[in-house]
Amino acid sequence: MAAKYMDLAKSLREQILEHTGHGIYKLPSENELCRKYGFSRQTVRQALRLLEEEGLIEKRQGSGSFATGLASGSNEIAIVVSEEEEYIYPSLIADMKSALGHRGYSVRLFSHHGQVALERRILTELLRRPIRGILMEGCKTALPNPNLDLYGRLREQGISVLFLHGGYPADSKCCHVKSDDYYGGYLLGKHFLQNNHKNIAGIFKLDDLQGLERYRGLSAALRDFAVELPDERILWYTQMELTALERKSDTLFLTAFLHRQLKDCSAVVCHNDEIAYWLVRELKYAGIQVPANLSVAGFDNSYLCEISPVRLTTLSHRNHEMGNAAVQCLLRMIQGVPAASLELPWRLVRRESDAPC
Numbered sequence: 001m002a003a004k005y006m007d008l009a010k011s012l013r014e015q016i017l018e019h020t021g022h023g024i025y026k027l028p029s030e031n032e033l034c035r036k037y038g039f040s041r042q043t044v045r046q047a048l049r050l051l052e053e054e055g056l057i058e059k060r061q062g063s064g065s066f067a068t069g070l071a072s073g074s075n076e077i078a079i080v081v082s083e084e085e086e087y088i089y090p091s092l093i094a095d096m097k098s099a100l101g102h103r104g105y106s107v108r109l110f111s112h113h114g115q116v117a118l119e120r121r122i123l124t125e126l127l128r129r130p131i132r133g134i135l136m137e138g139c140k141t142a143l144p145n146p147n148l149d150l151y152g153r154l155r156e157q158g159i160s161v162l163f164l165h166g167g168y169p170a171d172s173k174c175c176h177v178k179s180d181d182y183y184g185g186y187l188l189g190k191h192f193l194q195n196n197h198k199n200i201a202g203i204f205k206l207d208d209l210q211g212l213e214r215y216r217g218l219s220a221a222l223r224d225f226a227v228e229l230p231d232e233r234i235l236w237y238t239q240m241e242l243t244a245l246e247r248k249s250d251t252l253f254l255t256a257f258l259h260r261q262l263k264d265c266s267a268v269v270c271h272n273d274e275i276a277y278w279l280v281r282e283l284k285y286a287g288i289q290v291p292a293n294l295s296v297a298g299f300d301n302s303y304l305c306e307i308s309p310v311r312l313t314t315l316s317h318r319n320h321e322m323g324n325a326a327v328q329c330l331l332r333m334i335q336g337v338p339a340a341s342l343e344l345p346w347r348l349v350r351r352e353s354d355a356p357c
Contacts, residue, residue, distance in 0.1 A: 003046075004039055004043045005039075005043045005044075005046035005047040005050065006047070006050070008033070008037055008039060008043060008044065008047035009046075009047040009048075009050045009051055011037075012027065012047060012048075012051060013051060013054075013056060015027075026063075026064055026065070026066050026067075027048075027057065027064065027065040027066070027067075029064055030044050030045065030048070033047075048065055051065075052065075055068055055104040056068060067335070068103070068104070068335075075104060075105045075106060075132055076105070076106050076107070076108055076129070076130070076131045076132060077100050077105045077106070077107050077108070077131065077132060077133050077134070077135065077330070078107075078108050078109075078110060078126055078129075078131050078133075078134045078135070078136075079093060079096055079097075079107055079108070079109050079110070079134075079135045080109075080110040080111070080112060080119075080122055080134060080135070080136045080137060081093065081109075081110075081111060081112075081137040081164070082111065082112060082113060082114050082137055082139070083111055083113065083246075084109055084111045086246060087272075087273075087274050087300075087302060087304075088300050088302050091323075092164075092322060092323050093109065093323075094323075095320045095322070095323025095324060096135060096323040096326060096327055098323075099323060099324050099327035099328075100327055103327075103331060105132070108129075108131070110122045110126075112137075112139050113243070114139060114140065114239035114242070114243065115139065115239075116139050116140060116145065116146065116147065119139040119147055120146070120147045120150065123147055123150040123151070123154070124150065126154065126159070127150065127153060127154060127157065131159060132159070132160070132334055133159060133160040133161070133162070133330050133331075133333065133334050134154065134159065134160070134161045134162070135162055135164060135326055135327075135330055136161055136162065136163050136164065136167075137163070137164045137165055138163055138164075138165070138166065138167050138168055140207040140208060140239060141165075141166055141167065141168055141169075141207075141208050141209040141210075142206065142207050142208050142209050142211070142212055143207050144170065145168050145170070145171075148168060148170060148171055151168075151171060151173075151174075152173075155173065160330060160333035160334050161174075161175075162175055162176065162177065162326060162329055162330040162333060162339075163175065163176035163177075163178075164176070164177060164178070164322075164326055165178050165179070165208075165210060166178040166181075166208075166209045166210060166213075169209070174341075175329070175333065175339055175340070175341050176341045176342075177322065177325050177326040177329050177341070177342045177344070178210075178341075178342070178343055178344070179210070179299075179317070179322075179343065179344050179346060180343040180344060180345050180346060181209075181210050181213035181214045181217065181299075182213045182214070182216055182217040182220075183217060183345065183346060184214055184217060184299055184315050184346040185202075185213065185214035185215060185216060185217020185218040185219075185220075185221070185269065186217035186218065186220055186221045187217070187221075187315065187346055187348060188217075188218065188221075188269045188297050188315065188348075189217065189218040189219075189220075189221030189222055189269065190221045190225075191297070191348060191350075191354075192267040192269070192295065192297070192354070193221060193222070193225045193227065195267075195295075195354070195355070195356040195357060196356055196357040197266045197267040197295065197357045198227055198266070198357070199233075199264050199265045199266050199267075200218070200222065200227070200229065200233070200265065200266070200267045200268070200269065201233040201234065201235070201261065201262055201265040201267070201268040201269070202214075202215060202218050202229075202233065202234050202235070202268065202269045202270075203234075203235040203237065203254075203257070203268060203269070203270045203271055203275050203279065204234065204235070204236060204237075204271045205236075205237060205238070205239075205242070205271050206236040206237065206238050207238050207239055208239075210271070211236075211271055214269070214271060214299070215234065218269050232261050233261060233262075233265060235253070235254075235257040235261065237253050237271075237275075241253045245274075245278060246274075251278055251281075251282050254275075254278055254279055254282050255282050255286075258279070258282060258283060258286060258288070259286070262294065265294065266293075266294060266295060266357045267294065267295040267296070267297075267354065267357070268294060268295070268296055268297075269297055269298075270296060270297065270298040270299075271298070271299065272298050272299045272300050272302075273298040273299065273300045273301070273302040273304045273305055273308075273312055273314055274298075274302070274304060275298065276296050276297065276298030276304075276308070276312050276314070276353070277298075277304040277305075277307075277308045277312065279296060280296055280308050280309050280310055280312070280353065281308075281309060283296075284309050290309075290310045290353050291310070291352065291353055291354050291355040292355070295313075295353065295354035295355055295357075296310075296312065296313070296353045296354065297312070297313040297314060297315075297353065297354055298312055298313075298314045298315075299314060299315045299346070300314060300315070300316070301314045301315065301316030301317075301349050302314075305349075305351065308353070310351075310352050310353045311351040311352045311353060312351055312353045313348070313349065313350050313351050313352075313353045313354045314349050314351070315346040315347065315348060315349070316346065316347055316348075316349045317344050317345075317346065317347075321344055322344060325342055325344065329342060
C-alpha cells in the first residue's frame with residue numbers, strides 16, 4: 001500500500017500536468033492542502049518535497065509552490081540553427097544547453113544549413129517526437145517560406161516555438177528573440193559618419209531579415225546626415241554564396257566587389273564578423289591597408305574579431321545574453337505565460353580595423 005504522501009503527490013502531479021501550458025500554476029498552500037485532503041502537514045510537505053525533487057515544482061520564499069513547466073515524461077527541447085559548428089553557433093548553443101540543463105531539460109540539436117527543404121524535413125521529424133519546445137533559427141527569413149504549415153501543426157500539438165534572430169513576417173503567431181538590427185546598422189553608420197567618413201559601403205545578406213534591417217539602419221543614418229548611399233556601394237549576397245565561402249573559401253563575390261565598387265570608399269559596414277574577416281583578408285591580398293585605406297566593421301563580436309589580420313571593430317551584446325534570454329522566453333511559453341518578442345540592443349566595440357578619415 002502506497003504511503004499517503006505518495007498518493008497526494010500523484011494527485012498533485014496530475015493537476016500540474018493538466019495545467020501545463022495554460023499559465024503559471026500555483027499550488028494551494030500547505031494549510032489548504034491539509035484541509036482539502038485531510039492529511040497532516042508532515043504528509044503534505046513530504047508530497048511537495050517529492051514533486052520538487054522531480055523538478056515539477058519550485059518553492060518561492062514567501063510565495064508558495066509553483067509548477068516549473070517540466071513534465072513527468074520527456075522534457076526535450078530541440079535547437080535548430082543554420083550550422084552547429086560554424087561562427088557564433090557553438091557558443092550560442094552552449095549557452096542555451098547550459099541554461100536548459102539547469103532547468104531540467106535535455107537538448108537535441110539540428111542544422112538546416114540554410115536550406116528550406118532540410119528545414120521541412122527537420123520540422124516533420126519534430127512533429128513525430130515528444131518534444132516540449134523548439135529554439136528555431138529561421139531559414140532565409142526575408143523570403144516566403146513554404147513551411148509555415150508545419151509551424152502551425154507544431155503549435156496545435158502544444159509545442160512552443162521561439163525564433164532566434166527573427167522569425168517569418170507571414171507567421172502572425174511568431175515570437176522571437178533577436179538583435180535590434182536596424183539600430184545596429186544605424187549605430188555603425190553614425191560611428192563612421194562621426195569619424196568623417198562620407199563614402200560608406202555595405203555588404204548584407206539578401207535572403208535574411210537581419211541583412212535587410214541592418215541595411216535599413218545604415219541607409220537611415222546616412223540619410224539623417226544628408227549623405228548619399230548609391231546603390232552600387234551595396235553588395236547583396238545570398239545563402240548560396242555564404243555556403244561556398246564557408247565550405248570552399250570561395251571569396252569571388254567579395255573580390256569582385258572590392259575591385260569594382262569599393263575603390264572610392266573609405267569605410268564599409270559588413271553583415272557580420274564572418275564577412276568582415278574574409279573581406280579584410282581579401283583587402284590584404286589586394287594590397288589595400290586596413291584601416292589606412294579602408295575602415296571595416298561588423299556585427300557579433302565573435303572570435304573572428306581577434307584572429308583577423310586586423311582586429312575588427314564590431315557590435316556586441318553582453319556575454320551569454322542572447323542564449324539566456326531565448327531560454328527564459330521559451331520556458332515562459334511552455335508554462336503558458338504570455339511571452340513578448342524581444343530585441344536586444346547593440347553596443348560598439350572599437351578595435352584597430354577602423355580609423356577617422
